[in-house]
Amino acid sequence: MVTNTSNLRNVVLLGHAGSGKTTLAETMLFEGGEIKRRGTVQAHNTVSDNTDIEHEREATLFSHQLLVHWRENKINVIDTPGADDFVGEVVGSLKVADTALIVLNAAGGVEVGTELVWEYVERFKTPAVFVVNQMDHPKADFESTLQQAQQRFGPKVLPVQYPLNSGQEFNQIVDALRMVLYEFPAEGGKPFKKEIPESELPKAKAYHNALVEIAAENEEGLMERYFEEGTLSEEDLAKGLTIALAHQQFFPVFVASGWKDMGTGRIMGFLNDIGPSPADRPSRILTDGTALGCSSEDKTTLYIYKTTSEPQVGMLSYFKVLAGTVKPGDELVNAQNGEVERIAQLFVARGKERLPVEKLQAGDLGVTVKLKSAHTNNTLNAKGVQREIRPMEYPESTIRKAIFTNNAADTEKLFAALNKIKEEDPTVALSIDQETREAILGGQGQMHLDLVKQRLQKEFGIEMEMKNPRISYRETITSKASAEYRHKKQSGGAGQFGEIHMVVENYYEGMPDPQGYSIRQKEIEDLPWGGTLAFYWCIVGGAIDNRYIGAIKKGIMTQMKNGPLTGSPCQNIRVIVFDGKMHSVDSNDISFQLAASGAFREAFEKAHPQLLEPIYHLDILCPDESTGDVMGDLQTRRAMITGMDTEGHYQKIMADVPLAELNDYGSNLRSITGGKAKFSMKFSSYQLVPANVQQQLVAKYTDLTLHE
Template sequence: MTAHTQDLRNVVLLGHSDSGKTTLIETMLYEGGAIKRRGTVENRNMVGDFTDIEHEKKKTIFSHQMFVNWRNNKINMIDTPGFDDFVGEVIASLKVADTALIVLNAASGVEVGTELVWEYVEQYRTPAIFVINQMDHPKADFEITLSQAKERFGSKVIPVQYPLNSGEKFNQIIDALRMVMYEFPAEGGKPEKISIPESEMEKANAMHNALVEIAAENEEGLMEKYFEEGNLSEEELAKGLTIALAHQQFFPVFAASGLKDMGSGRIMGFIDDIAPSPLDRPKRKMQDGTELACDATEKTTIFIYKTTSEPQVGQLFYFKVLSGTLKPGDELVNAENGETERISQLFIAEGKERISVPQLEAGDLGVTVKLKSAHTNNTLNTKGTDRKARLIEFPESRVRKAVFAESTSETEKLFAALNKIREEDPTLKVEIDHDTHEAVLGGQGQLHLELVQQRLEKEFGVKMQMKNPKVSYRETITGKADADYRHKKQSGGAGQFGEIYLKIENYYEGMEEPSGMNIRQKTIEELPWGGTLAFYWCIVGGAIDSRYIGAIKKGIMSQMKNGPLTGSPCQNIRVCVYDGKMHSVDSNDISFQLAAAGAFREAFQQAKPELLEPVYHLEILCPDEATGEVMGDLQTRRAIISGMDSEGSYQKIMAEVPLAELDDYGSTLRSICGGKAKFTMKFSDYQLVPANIRQELVKKYATEKAEV
């Protein structure tokens, strides 16, 4: 159950939904003797997918850590969701894995979910093994799927095996590395090793030679030995192939049926013999640019990649030992907050089961409980050691909803529960929009937010309502205008008096200084909501005392915070205060604050005011046949197509789209493409709202204001 660093294999299973990852991993656990019988999705008794929500959805939603002892090695395996909505689970798991096992559906080929995870495999430079699974499916086609993988992932995708037959009669796999054919009984399980048919020898030899060449590039003398003896054992090839795999010089391809237990044992043998241990991987880059070797004799450092919570247990912390040897009772210091944490208990996970262990060496994966101030992405070190691992970079939200409780009395309970879920799921964002004052929940897709809604009700007993959020518009001007405003109030005793003359115009960086003005003071302020205010004090001769500058600026800012058109913040404006009057008795801060607000308001309305809307850059990956419909839908959303490209059998569309037009876009895209599409969105900039839409928004604001 515990292993030395060189005997560890950390594998993450990746792939599109319905590629069969969870079934395959269940079979691998069975083949390795970790379980006595295989569970099924239908019977809700698998080692992975053990949560109630996963049972209900019949899909993997959370990553699950498992292990199996195979020969002399311990193989840690992490199952991950195939839905794009739960990509955070995939990214976090890849962070701690040393090998990715990418599962392809033999009937569907390379799907968009695989395209998505490949980006992260490349980002982390993770060695990858492909498994073309479900070879028993009636529509299975190994050659087409292999061809798609080569087209999308490059010439380094090299088959180690191929099936002699596929579909419902699938039961034979030719292995070009061992140069043997495996023939499986009808019910699956342990195969019989038989000679490769003469008709397949030419193809098998060509594949074997390709593997020898890859190994020989990394192992001196291997090619000469092959030419002399005409044959090499897998053990002789292992060292060269391990180096090649560890450095992403090749991505081997296997054939299997996880459901029928055909081929999984051979995959595990390859992982055991060829897949890199943590020692074979490059030193880990730390946040400060230094490197950390995976060395069990070094001081201890662990990295928390995932947190969950369980009733009666509390929080569980899943981690990887980056260096050193961890034991119960060890005290580590959190590099993020300086808090000392005691590792009271140490476990390894087998799905929902936790097994207590006496220690974990560098490279191993484990679980602990009852940490006081630890979170996902935290690094914990032996006292006196100052190390911080590079953080997991989770993606930006792709869908946003305004959320609220069913009743005011449940509001506090709702947000306390949301914060607990957010602690487990860093791709979930909860924030208050300072412009609209709405609570906004951001996630990776509609399914993601619906799952949160379901969890809130079932686990916390609180109902959350969702609606499309208001859009945070901005106001600006495109022209120039002068205005003067006098504030005068007399109500017995000291009164209020302030008079201001000012000029406003659109501001942009590098513009010329205003002509005809005696500039005495200027400030360029970055506004809290974005954009700029350039404030010029051009008063000469003491018409207004300089002690009122702060009050005048405050009055202008009060109007800019709630603009005249729609109550939205104003930005990118230059204001020149150049004249005015004051009274020796009645002038004060409030007088000039109100005068400045009035003058700004009047000038703004005369300076060709415009409304700006947030525009997002979208990148959409969709099947080639759906491109036309996706483009047509974008046109209805006022999108500007900025580019197109092809990625394998998929089309990549780049577009600039107003946020106001993106409500429920993920659901629409999924419907158009049958779930075989993905998109990312990132804020681009603010752009002018078309005149007709601006008029509607201004009219709506005026009506709402009149009703208050």
């Protein structure tokens, strides 16, 4: 069945882990008649969580595209993971959704996972509907959860419903939009409609009037009618609220128990009646600054938001039709690489089930298989069309591990498998550290990397080991020192001779030229690994020919690439070559290269050398009650607290922390806060290593060097 754009609703389920998204999705499918019996996460038979790994962990790890028909509309539902380790799945899903259904745990309130996804809801300007779920939980507290949501997300959060009772006896919902009481049978399902008790009328009317005012502000003529009649019809309310929701002018709040199937049907009805269709959403701004509206009458453009692979099937591409229509046999051009892709087969997805369709209209979500060179974030256009959707931006890795295999023969297979996984999950980072030569795997948390390791074993038969990566230190000096070094070698035939006198000292930007030297040449060079080398050639009287400058610099750079302390690169150093000797026969480039290397090493070691370590800036969001524990843990990691602030009902701690102290920080933070905190990190600078730490690092390097 072909669905018109105006009859489509694309909804993404978001929320903290444990808020009940998958159970709610299962109930939505059941209420819409897509399934005859509801599965459970514990029984491993839900439509959404359908992979072996998800069954094993009893948690959503991947986004899953579902669909349900409700009255005249088709609602595409994307269930997403709640753990912030899998935020990449959330980002892709939000990119193509037109409404976010944010699920809150009535017992837990607004948890940190909700905070995380809200950042992306605001970035994508996605209309949002809140569902306070698990109202049947013994500790369910609607009022507290509503208050938290309003504090964190603002006064636009307005209740459409509230529970008349909660906890294990939950079965009654007051609907302030329709001004009716829904009472559910013990087995859930379709409720009985009753009058609101007189004691609840003032509260219900206050909520109702707030909704009427929102609706009246968004439709011409409704405000005047509202003042004249004191209220608005249900049809007028729907018009005004649809506009308000589509433009993020209000965020309605519903209540439900997905487990008991209470309240789900009303949420579906609201999405059907008031939720924006793709045509109601603002035009997309393309990479060239032009706008693309969602119209089936336009030329075809698809956007691939997710790719996966299946045995015996190959690569599956999940996409949204942003404009035009698509059908099997269509040939589209990849805007990123110019490749022509043929849509051989066309499906819609209901979990792992793929249902073939003849055509998809603008705004719809679909799946195709075996595209040649199309990837996540790619735009496919009809021939002759030049459009490119702005790509998704994924968060930086919060954890890095050095990876290796015990069997060297598996190394090539390991990288091939990781690149396949990276294709499906762009938040996986894979690189080679140019200094340590280690293969580095980056991810969003230990759980994320553990999942990658598990997939490598189960899907590819590869055993991967992980360890903490070596830290890329830097070396510098803190005082001024001089050295004279003579390289002399005599054997049969021509010998080698070169003598250099040099001064080294710490360099900083804007430093005045050295006094007391006749400066013949000056070079300020930015080093490939960061920092600066300031090279001064101050030779007078022809003690050393200018033709040896290049060889001398090469000798200095050789030593700087592998510093004397720990073999780490040196930076921010000024070198003054002011005297030396040469021999008319035995001097050559190699002689002065070796002499320069020796002189630099001797001067460096006398100039109070100092190790520098990479410092990362952390922003940590945690509950108020965990602030002391989080700060105490940071102090054990040599952290410098740079500030504190509040963000919603969370405390924000800002700190600069040595990278060497951040191994497994995410896991530890999750442990000490009960999973209610999150953090982001980015490189800040290189700073001096404490003396005791430097002694340990130098001793370790010396010991390794002696045993090589």
